[in-house]
Amino acid sequence: MTDAPDHRPTMAGITIVDRMAQAMPVLLVPILLVLGFLAIGNPSSWLTLTVSGLAMGMMIFIMASGLTLVFGLMDVINFGHGAFISVGAFVGISVVLGLSQWAQAPSLVLNLCVVLLAVLAAMVVTGLLGWAFERVIVKPVYGAHLKQILVTVGGLIVIEQLIHVIWGPDEIFFARPETLKGAVTFWGAALEKYRLLAVAIGLVLFIAMRMVFRRTKIGLIVRAGVENGEMVEALGYRLRLVFVGVFIAGSALAGLGGVMWGLYQEVITAGMGEEMMILVFIVVIIGGLGSVEGAFIGALMVGLLQNYIAFLEPKLALISNIGLMTAILMWRPQGMKPVVKAK
Amino acid sequence: MLMTLISGDRPRSRVLTLILLAIFLGLLFAPFLFPGVRSLETAARISVFILLAASYDLLLGYTGVVSFAHTMFFGMGAYGVGLASQQMGRGFGALIVGSLAGAALAAAFAFVIALFSLRVRAIFFAMITLAVASAVAVLVSQLSQITGGEDGFTFQIPRALGPANRMGVFMGVSITGKILNYYLIFFMSLALFLLLLRIVNSPFGRVLQAIRENDFRAEAIGYRVVRYRTVATCISAAVAAMAGSLFALWLRYVGPDTTLSFEIMLDLLLIVVIGGMGTMWGAAIGATLMVLAQTYLQDLMGSAAEATEALPLLSRLLDPDRWLLWLGVLFILSVYFFPTGIVGRLRGGH
Numbered sequence: 001m002t003d004a005p006d007h008r009p010t011m012a013g014i015t016i017v018d019r020m021a022q023a024m025p026v027l028l029v030p031i032l033l034v035l036g037f038l039a040i041g042n043p044s045s046w047l048t049l050t051v052s053g054l055a056m057g058m059m060i061f062i063m064a065s066g067l068t069l070v071f072g073l074m075d076v077i078n079f080g081h082g083a084f085i086s087v088g089a090f091v092g093i094s095v096v097l098g099l100s101q102w103a104q105a106p107s108l109v110l111n112l113c114v115v116l117l118a119v120l121a122a123m124v125v126t127g128l129l130g131w132a133f134e135r136v137i138v139k140p141v142y143g144a145h146l147k148q149i150l151v152t153v154g155g156l157i158v159i160e161q162l163i164h165v166i167w168g169p170d171e172i173f174f175a176r177p178e179t180l181k182g183a184v185t186f187w188g189a190a191l192e193k194y195r196l197l198a199v200a201i202g203l204v205l206f207i208a209m210r211m212v213f214r215r216t217k218i219g220l221i222v223r224a225g226v227e228n229g230e231m232v233e234a235l236g237y238r239l240r241l242v243f244v245g246v247f248i249a250g251s252a253l254a255g256l257g258g259v260m261w262g263l264y265q266e267v268i269t270a271g272m273g274e275e276m277m278i279l280v281f282i283v284v285i286i287g288g289l290g291s292v293e294g295a296f297i298g299a300l301m302v303g304l305l306q307n308y309i310a311f312l313e314p315k316l317a318l319i320s321n322i323g324l325m326t327a328i329l330m331w332r333p334q335g336m337k338p339v340v341k342a343k
Numbered sequence: 344m345l346m347t348l349i350s351g352d353r354p355r356s357r358v359l360t361l362i363l364l365a366i367f368l369g370l371l372f373a374p375f376l377f378p379g380v381r382s383l384e385t386a387a388r389i390s391v392f393i394l395l396a397a398s399y400d401l402l403l404g405y406t407g408v409v410s411f412a413h414t415m416f417f418g419m420g421a422y423g424v425g426l427a428s429q430q431m432g433r434g435f436g437a438l439i440v441g442s443l444a445g446a447a448l449a450a451a452f453a454f455v456i457a458l459f460s461l462r463v464r465a466i467f468f469a470m471i472t473l474a475v476a477s478a479v480a481v482l483v484s485q486l487s488q489i490t491g492g493e494d495g496f497t498f499q500i501p502r503a504l505g506p507a508n509r510m511g512v513f514m515g516v517s518i519t520g521k522i523l524n525y526y527l528i529f530f531m532s533l534a535l536f537l538l539l540l541r542i543v544n545s546p547f548g549r550v551l552q553a554i555r556e557n558d559f560r561a562e563a564i565g566y567r568v569v570r571y572r573t574v575a576t577c578i579s580a581a582v583a584a585m586a587g588s589l590f591a592l593w594l595r596y597v598g599p600d601t602t603l604s605f606e607i608m609l610d611l612l613l614i615v616v617i618g619g620m621g622t623m624w625g626a627a628i629g630a631t632l633m634v635l636a637q638t639y640l641q642d643l644m645g646s647a648a649e650a651t652e653a654l655p656l657l658s659r660l661l662d663p664d665r666w667l668l669w670l671g672v673l674f675i676l677s678v679y680f681f682p683t684g685i686v687g688r689l690r691g692g693h
Contacts, residue, residue: 077466140679147678149409149469150616154675157609161668165659274605278477281470318485322478325471329459 025336029300036308047189049307055195057303058202059264063257064280064287064295065209066250072226072290072339074243076138077145080152081254081280082273083133083159084126088255089262089272090167092122093174096263103177111177115263122259123252129159130251134244156274163270171269180263198260205253206296213292222246226290226339282321286328288335297336298328348537350544354624359689363624366631370529374522375514381638387525389634391590394532396614396626397539398582403612404620405543406575407555408461411608412472415479416453416580418602420445420587422483422490425498425597433499442588446581453580457573480603495598500524504592528589535582540623542578551575552621606667610637613674619684628685641666 020027033050040046067081095118096103102110137155141147175181176194183190213219225232225239233239254273261276262268283302287294305324310317328336346353354360366389369376373386399413423445424438431437456475460467483490490496502508504527508520516522542548553561554568562568591597601607610633618629641663648661660668681688 077469079469137675145466146403146407146409147682149466150612150678151675153609153612154671154678157667157671158675161665161671165656165665165668169664275477278474282474285467285470315485318481319478322475325474326459333462 025294025297028336029297029304032301032304032308036304039308039312044187044189045311047187048191049311050304051189051191051195051199053304053307054300055198055202055264055303056307057300058199058206059257059260060276060279060283060303061202061296061299062205062260063254063276064283064299065292066246066253067280068284068287068290068292068295069222069226069246070243070250071284073222073229073239073246074142075145076142077148078138078152079149079277080133080137080155080159081250082275082277083156084130084251084254084273085258085261085276086160086163086268086270086273087129088122088126088258089268090163090172090258090270091125091255092118092259093172093262093268094167095121096177097172097174103175106178108179111179114177115180119256119259122255126255126258127248127252130248130254131244133251134247138247160270160274167270171267173267176263176266194263198264201260209292218242279321282325284335286325286335288332288338290339291335291337294335294337294339350537350541352540352544352623354686356686356689356691359624359628359686362628362689366627373529374525375516378516383521383525385634385638387528387593388590388638389631390529390532391586391593392610392614392630392634393627394535394589395583395586396611396618396630397536397623398579398586399611400615400618400620400623400626401539401543401551401575401579401582403615404622404625405548405551405555406572407558408572408576409469410472410576410579411469412453412456412476412479413579413583413611414603414605414608415472415476416449416583417587417590417607418479418483418597418599419449419452420584420589421591421597421602422587423448423584424588424591425496426489428498428500429496433501435501438501438588438592442585445588446584449580449584450577453576454573457576461569461572461576476603476608477605480599480605483603484599491598493599495596495601497596500592500595524593528593531589532586535585536623536627539582543623547571547574555621609667609670609674613670613677615684616674617677617681617684619686619688620682622684622686625684625686632685637666 014022036050037043037046040049063081063085067078070076070078070081096114099114099117103114105111133155137151138148141151180194180197183192184196185191211219213223221232221237221239221242225237225242229239257276258273261272265272279302283295283298285298286301287296287298301324302321305320306317309320332338354363370386370390374383377383377386395413395417399410402408402410402413420442423443424441427437427441427444428434431440452475456471457468460471484493486492487494502520504520504524506519506521508523510518510520510523512518543551550561550566550571553564553566554571558568561571587602590602594601614629614633615626616629617625617632618627619625644661644666645663648658648663651658651661659665677684683690
């Protein structure tokens with residue numbers, strides 16, 4: 001019998017530095033907030049900008065979440081996602097315009113009803129559209145990235161042009177429902193009511209999504225599917241069905257984002273989805289492909305940074321997002337929280 | 344001799360050879376065969392777009408990388424020539440400096456973008472180029488003191504290339520500087536096209552094709568995939584910028600709509616897919632078809648829309664402004680059912 005080896009195993013805990021590095025993506029948003037506060041210096045303007053940045057970020061997150069999940073699950077990159085944003089906006093705003101009596105009534109309940117109906121209509125239509133899109137456009141080209149990009153770009157164009165055919169070629173201007181106009185004053189900062197609503201909706205949605213992913217079985221399957229699809233299928237789950245479900249949900253979320261963005265801008269164009277896609281892609285890339293939490297952090301950062309920079313140095317605002325993306329990719333080439341293993 | 348010129352890349356189909364010959368001769372004798380301002384305009388546009396599509400095919404068809412920034416590079420060349428002519432005054436020096444500067448800038452941009460995106464996953468490239476190209480397009484329209492904003496600006500080209508320079512009559516056509524300009528564009532495009540043909544048929548081009556087919560295996564054999572993809576991106580960007588310079592020279596105008604718009608990007612995608620990805624000949628046929636269709640088919644759609652005015656929906660669908668709709672449908676269908684394009688079909692589906 002030989003003696004046990006002489007050394008003692010040591011259990012080294014994670015050092016503070018490692019812990020910080022792990023938590024860094026989550027800490028980036030508060031850091032950005034503090035930096036913004038220091039750079040702007042004026043608490044009330046800072047608050048106004050922060051709320052508008054958060055509202056913008058939440059809306060971008062709503063649009064981006066579906067895209068990143070679809071990619072994570074099935075390795076499908078959908079350039080046509082922007083079309084759902086536009087369609088959602090047009091359907092939703094049509095509802096708002098159709099119920100203009102309710103929308104112009106100075107009653108909060110009626111106004112919220114209009115918004116709710118608009119959102120529901122938009123989500124149903126874009127969900128159905130997403131289902132058709134998956135069937136017709138995406139399904140035949142699984143596994144071929146090149147063809148996916150080409151075909152989904154084609155789909156984007158066709159849907160955008162169909163919007164022109166149905167709703168006419170001009171942009172549509174409209175007014176928000178009565179009680180959502182204007183701002184409330186808080187500590188000397190003017191906060192637009194609608195932006196507060198947008199932040200609330202975004203937060204609720206994010207928490208709900210997190211709950212679904214962490215607490216339910218379907219969430220577990222989706223998360224597992226993103227990490228290792230083959231294994232999930234080997235366990236007997238039909239990932240294909242899950243994927244179609246996620247695709248439909250993602251499209252419906254894009255529609256929701258479209259309505260909210262339309263109400264925020266008070267003008268809609270057929271090309272708005274395409275324009276938003278740029279930001280959505282940036283968010284998805286810096287968040288890490290397939291990661292909902294990464295997309296959330298990325299969206300907030302993009303929203304906040306764009307608003308701060310637009311206040312501090314308007315000329316730079318145009319390239320602030322590209323700058324942010326470059327910085328993040330230099331720091332973490334896979335994005336902040338990559339979930340998808342290199343396939 | 345001819346074989347050396349086309350780098351041994353024969354069309355490999357009799358019909359294809361005839362079509363290509365027709366395109367070549369048509370463009371070569373365009374001022375004499377089809378006199379008139381509009382047809383010369385079309386011929387010049389075809390020459391430039393053949394070159395542009397060929398440079399895009401180097402990326403999409405040969406390397407298997409999707410870029411949405413190709414019009415950005417195209418625009419860099421165009422704005423290079425435009426700004427140089429504006430600042431340095433009209434002259435050939437300005438043209439050369441402008442186009443070289445544009446090409447260098449395009450190659451540098453392509454290098455940086457490639458470094459950031461191709462290093463990780465090729466699919467990043469599509470998204471990042473889309474983001475960067477749109478940012479540049481916005482930037483160009485915002486910096487209106489320099490770029491003329493949305494309106495763009497006109498500039499003067501050397502007197503020798505202008506319509507006022509009359510050099511006599513040949514074969515019943517009065518030879519003006521405009522025709523000289525056309526031939527400058529035609530021969531420059533031809534030379535660069537042959538250069539691209541040389542590149543794709545070199546060992547370097549072979550490696551690109553290997554990467555397209557299976558990048559993992561190419562890496563395993565010992566080729567640095569990222570390096571090859573990056574070099575291909577830079578070459579493609581520089582040639583696209585050259586095409587942009589030629590286009591600006593022809594139009595004597597640069598603006599976002601003619602050089603940077605997303606619509607041109609879609610035209611390019613369609614040209615390469617319909618013509619046949621992975622063959623330079625496909626780019627030539629696709630570009631010719633596309634420009635001809637754009638020039639003459641849109642008129643046809645206009646009259647069709649008028650004819651069907653009684654049916655509101657149909658008439659709206661046929662409106663010339665909805666040109667993109669049909670382009671999109673055609674695009675999807677050709678990716679599904681026609682993946683090898685016209686060239687692949689003519690070669691008998693090899």
